Amino acid sequence: MANRLFKGQKQFKVVTIEECLSCKLKMKRPFKINDYVYKEGEVCQKCGTKMIISAIYKEELKY
Secondary structure (H helix, E strand, O other): OOOOOOOOOOOEEEEEEEEEOOOOOEEEEEOOOOOOOOOEEEEOOOOOOEEEEEEEEEEEOOO
């Protein structure tokens, strides 16, 4: 089935927030399949410890 937009229909993108529990750095990135809240994420760029996924939500695309 084609992904069509109708007049007045909004488009969204899903984003993932990763948070470092040590230094509290937060990073936003595009959602990846198999992401879930509290999953271990990337290494923190600031302090080098593992980050966790703290939120997943959608944002409206603006044109």
